[in-house]
Amino acid sequence: MAELFILRLSRDSGVLGLAGMAFASQLFSTYTNSFDEASDNYSILLVRPLLEFSKEDLYKICEGGNQEWVEDPTNQNPSFARNRIRLSLRNLPSCTFKYELQAVIxxxxxxxxxxxxICSNLINEAVSVMAQGYAVIDLEILHPSKIEDICLSKFIALVLQFISQRHRPVRGSTSKLLLDYIRTFPCKTSLTAAGCYLCAAPRSKGTKLLVCCSVNSPLPSKMELFYRHCYETHKHYIPSEVEQIIVDGKGNSDNLVPDASDVQFLDVASSESILVEAKRRNILSESTYGNIFSLQEDETQHFKSKTKTISDHDLKMRGVHTVSTSLSLPLQPGQICYFMNRFLVSWNLSNKISGDKSPVEEASCNRDLAGKSLHHFCRHCMVGHDMVAEVRHMVDADWLYLAKLSKHQNLENCEKERVILASAMEQISEKTILCSDYARLSAERALQSLKSIPVAARRSLPVLINSHGLLLSIPSICFKHCPYLMVSAVFKPRVPLGGGHSSFL
Structure with missing residues (x-):
């Protein structure tokens, strides 16, 4: 723990980083455990019960239990920062130094x-997550001006990391930019940062902040593809005992959270000021402060001497590839893809549309104007059984296409609409609608649905196209070109909001 503290101190880590490794945390898997919308993305409970034991203590434990251990031969190599710090710590007075350093940690x-x-409470009170993959922060409930910098910075970072699903730390100038932005009330401007686009929510007069994924930011170059039947065989569930341990652990942590008056480094900005504040509060003696500062200076110099700018060419030579921003990928029928680490997307062709509709079919709006189910027959359709679809994000041309498609009418279509509207008075058991008519009606409904989704959030919605780039479906707004086309897009981020980053025991 002392080595990690000095290491992070030399990297100018803040108080949250200097707190060190958590005693217990949740690790969320890199894949989703179920295609079912109602299922949870279960995590692994990681507990580190020996974290505060010294190496000498661990030796004695192994010797007492007649257990053999393995020494890593690189542990004595001073080329590694952690080993270098460990060797330096051996030369310091152990008892006083370790006791005071532990008090700072x-x-x-x-x-x-x-x-x-504080962040957990703010998320529960002020953040609303929408099924289309964006979030709305109520600034009036949040009261950004009354929240400490460190709490507000962590809060906005958690929200942005959840929406973008890119869990890189939000630091430095980006963190300062976001802090200034969210404290501007009412919100009147927009901002792109940390893989997200932020702006005032429509009709909120700047009292609510819209956070949606920015499609212009670098995205994963590799997207997962899998088939439903293979995927479901690997489902696994956490036993109820483990779930109860997690619930109990979080409940106990709530009781152990200190009061604001007991938090000593809440207003401390830099790592250097943490040491100064610890000395002022008599947590560190003058000698321990000097030793820590000396270790920090030495390791900082080592770190700076090895720091250099690496070009894209150098990254490629080392086998590290830059992130691709291309979002289009082929998708076979029955196959599922994880799009932008946020949406589970799948499609298939059905031979028959029955009256008993599943939730996915219900979302596809397969009803006539009188509310009765119809049997549809493809005649003039761009969807074929040998089709390979592609998935990409929504673009401006898609909105224009829906508008153009919804206005396309002819005399034959008008006559068919007249027959449909009269179906409530006539006993008609079955009707035939051309795919072009179905697509037009679907486009009209989709345009109505689009009105409820902010323009900025529409751009990250998944869209299904054919190999020629023609629009087939936008499942999030209930549009599809063919009634036989079954498409699903479920917002299911890998890591939940505020999860996977903090200790709760």
């Missing part, structure tokens, strides 16, 4: 526990 942990609890 404990104070940092109290600060982190308090910040995590």
């Amino acid at each position: 404990s104070a940092c942990r109290k600060t982190r526990a308090y910040v995590d609890q």
Whole structure:
């Protein structure tokens, strides 16, 4: 723990980083455990019970239990920063130094526990997550001007990381930019940061903040593809006992969260000021402060001497590829893709549309104007059984296409509409609608649905196209070209909002 503290101190880490490794945390899998919309993306409970034991203690434990251990031969190599710090720590007075350093780490942990609890409360009170993959922050409930910088920075970082599903830390100038932006009330401008686009929510007069995924930001170059029947065989569920342990652990952590008056580093900005504040509060003696500062300076110089700018060419030579921004990928019938790490998308062709509709079919709006189910027959359709679809995000041309398609009418179509509207008075058991007519009606309904989705959020919606780039379906707004085309897009991010980053025990 002392090595990690010095290492992060030399990297100018803040108080949350200096709190060190968590005693217990949740690790969320890199894949979703079920295609079912109602299922959870279960996590692994990671507990580190030996975290505070010294190496000497671990040796004695192994010797007492007649257990053999393996020594890593690289542990003595000073080329590695952690080993270099460890060797330097051996030359310092052990008892006083370790005791005081541990007191600083404990104070940092109290600060982190308090910040995590504040962020959890703010998320529950002020954030609404929509099924289309965007979030709305109520600034009036949030009261950004009354929240400490460290809490507000962590809060907005958690929201942005959840929406973008890119869990890179939000630091430095980006964090400062976001802090200034969210404190501007009412919100009147827009901002792109950390893979997200932020702006005032429509009709909110700047009192609500819209956070949606920015399609112009780098996205994963590799998207997962899998088939439903293969995927479901690997479903696994956490036993109820483990789930109860997680619930109990979180409940106990709420009782252990310190009061604001007991948090000592809440207003401390830099790593250097943390040491100064610890000395002012008599947590660190003058000698321990000097030793820590000396270790920090030495390791900082090592770090700076090895830091250099790596070009894209150098990255490629080392086998590291830059992130691709191409979002289009082929998708076979029955196959499922994880689009932008946020949506599970699948499609298939059905031989018959029955009256008993599943939730996915219900969302596809397969009803006539009188509310009765219809049997549809493809005649003039761009969908074929040998088709390979592609998935990409929504673009402006898609909106224009829907508008143009919804206005396309002819005398034959008008006559068919007249027959449909008269179906409530006549006993008609079956009707035939051309795919072109079905697509037009579907486009009209989709345009109505689009009105409820902010323009900025529409751009990250998944869209199904054919190999020629022609629009087939936008499942999130109930549009599809053919009634036989079954398409599903479920917003299912890998890591939940605020999850996977903090200790709760």
